Amino acid sequence: MNASYETVIGLEVHAQLRTHSKLFCGCSTQFGAPPNAHTCPTCLGLPGSLPVPNAAAIELAMRAALAVGCEVRERSVFERKNYFYPDLAKGYQISQYALPLNVAGKLEVETEAGGRRVIGITRIHLEEDAAKNLHSSAAAQTLVDFNRAGVALIEIVSEPDLRSSAEAEQYLRNLREILMAVGVNDGNLEEGSFRCDANVSIRAPGATELGTRTELKNINSFRFVRKAIDYEAARHHAVIAGGGKIVQETRLWDDAQGKTVPMRSKEEAMDYRYFPDPDLPPIVVSAAQIEAAAGVLPELPATKRARYVAELGLTAADAGVLTSHPALSGFFEATVEELSSRLGGRIEPARAGKRAANFIQAEVLRDFSADGLEASLPLSAAALSELLALLEAGSISGKMAKGVLAEMIASGKPAAKIVEEQGLSQVSDSALIEEVVRKVVDGSPDNVAAYRAGKQNVVGWFVGQVMKETRGQANPRMVNELLRKLLEGE
Numbered sequence: 001m002n003a004s005y006e007t008v009i010g011l012e013v014h015a016q017l018r019t020h021s022k023l024f025c026g027c028s029t030q031f032g033a034p035p036n037a038h039t040c041p042t043c044l045g046l047p048g049s050l051p052v053p054n055a056a057a058i059e060l061a062m063r064a065a066l067a068v069g070c071e072v073r074e075r076s077v078f079e080r081k082n083y084f085y086p087d088l089a090k091g092y093q094i095s096q097y098a099l100p101l102n103v104a105g106k107l108e109v110e111t112e113a114g115g116r117r118v119i120g121i122t123r124i125h126l127e128e129d130a131a132k133n134l135h136s137s138a139a140a141q142t143l144v145d146f147n148r149a150g151v152a153l154i155e156i157v158s159e160p161d162l163r164s165s166a167e168a169e170q171y172l173r174n175l176r177e178i179l180m181a182v183g184v185n186d187g188n189l190e191e192g193s194f195r196c197d198a199n200v201s202i203r204a205p206g207a208t209e210l211g212t213r214t215e216l217k218n219i220n221s222f223r224f225v226r227k228a229i230d231y232e233a234a235r236h237h238a239v240i241a242g243g244g245k246i247v248q249e250t251r252l253w254d255d256a257q258g259k260t261v262p263m264r265s266k267e268e269a270m271d272y273r274y275f276p277d278p279d280l281p282p283i284v285v286s287a288a289q290i291e292a293a294a295g296v297l298p299e300l301p302a303t304k305r306a307r308y309v310a311e312l313g314l315t316a317a318d319a320g321v322l323t324s325h326p327a328l329s330g331f332f333e334a335t336v337e338e339l340s341s342r343l344g345g346r347i348e349p350a351r352a353g354k355r356a357a358n359f360i361q362a363e364v365l366r367d368f369s370a371d372g373l374e375a376s377l378p379l380s381a382a383a384l385s386e387l388l389a390l391l392e393a394g395s396i397s398g399k400m401a402k403g404v405l406a407e408m409i410a411s412g413k414p415a416a417k418i419v420e421e422q423g424l425s426q427v428s429d430s431a432l433i434e435e436v437v438r439k440v441v442d443g444s445p446d447n448v449a450a451y452r453a454g455k456q457n458v459v460g461w462f463v464g465q466v467m468k469e470t471r472g473q474a475n476p477r478m479v480n481e482l483l484r485k486l487l488e489g490e
């Protein structure tokens with residue numbers, strides 16, 4: 001079989017909207033509550049209860065759509081998707097089918113070759129989440145937790161435009177970043193608030209029709225996405241090469257076994273017998289409401305990255321790290337701004353940007369997880385900018401700054417106070433440093449002679465002596481400059 005068969009991937013992402021209450025009732029959406037603590041007749045699916053749409057969820061769904069260039073439709077319809085499963089007490093899920101809220105968007109991905117490709121987004125519709133089955137093998141029983149039932153989701157359906165597992169991962173990372181940046185989703189894969197299913201098929205070179213696809217579920221990390229798609233594409237190749245046919249079905253990624261396993265034969269849409277929910281009127285949004293949602297969109301991550309590179313002198317890689325979470329980019333920008341204002345504008349924006357970017361990445365991010373629900377930083381931008389201003393002014397060395405930062409985080413004291421208490425301030429008085437350097441040079445004619453005979457590395461010994469004399473507080477750059485000057489006999 002021809003190895004140049006093309007892999008075709010489409011993704012369906014379920015992203016939980018950041019609303020305080022569920023999509024059709026007032027129950028809390030807080031994660032981690034005891035099972036069935038956040039329930040009421042509506043989300044338990046009791047007969048006679050009536051759903052009431054959550055306006056905040058509709059607003060967030062529009063915001064997500066506008067951030068990826070979708071068209072928001074002024075009239076859309078909630079429909080019932082009928083199926084039987086223990087986590088679905090009503091016997092149907094309220095979703096959108098024929099008339100979704102948002103259609104026809106796009107998202108750019110970076111290709112492995114370094115280029116860019118536009119991936120189409122078919123639709124973004126609103127739906128409610130199902131409950132969660134908890135299987136206990138010890139007790140040989142399955143329990144159902146309805147806390148998640150009725151939580152507001154958007155499903156973002158891509159076109160089958162992705163051609164490799166690497167592109168699929170890139171698409172998911174970019175999408176997650178955008179949804180977090182616009183405040184729609186918390187991006188938490190572990191808690192299931194950002195989940196993905198992948199439709200995978202392969203086709204012969206030049207073929208225009210899609211091959212039979214399989215749908216992969218249970219891909220709850222970026223690492224699994226790559227592994228599951230690669231495994232599945234290879235399985236399709238092997239089946240077709242062996243003269244077999246791919247069966248359209250839903251398969252689960254089993255990470256322990258490193259393979260996908262059949263789950264159920266794939267239902268067609270007609271099996272769900274969709275029809276408009278008679279309890280819910282169509283969603284009608286005005287042009288003014290759509291415009292208002294567009295008006296509150298913040299700067300998107302791609303634009304932010306370009307600005308960091310152009311205005312703040314960052315490398316693309318550094319800009320990528322600092323825009324990976326809105327809390328982090330906000331912290332970085334506030335630090336740069338405070339640093340510039342502390343130094344009364346006597347620092348170029350690119351220098352302030354690089355200084356803050358380097359220090360934050362090297363020293364502050366050690367314990368920061370961009371995957372956390374509410375990512376937290378160990379200190380405020382104002383506190384950090386005070387430390388960076390001392391560093392920029394040469395009052396403390398880079399090495400001292402690390403120690404001061406640790407103490408700031410431990411004690412919460414401001415940088416200047418710690419520097420004062422510990423008697424740390426770096427000596428940048430050139431006359432004073434020159435005096436010590438002269439003393440050390442004059443006191444060791446042997447090493448001076450060695451240096452002049454070509455043994456350049458004795459400089460290190462001299463620096464060590466000067467640092468000893470000044471208890472480590474001499475500005476190392478100035479010490480080096482003066483030493484070279486004296487040793488060269490200038």
Ligand SMILES: [Zn+2]
Nearest residue numbers: 025027040043
């Ligand atoms: Zn409820």
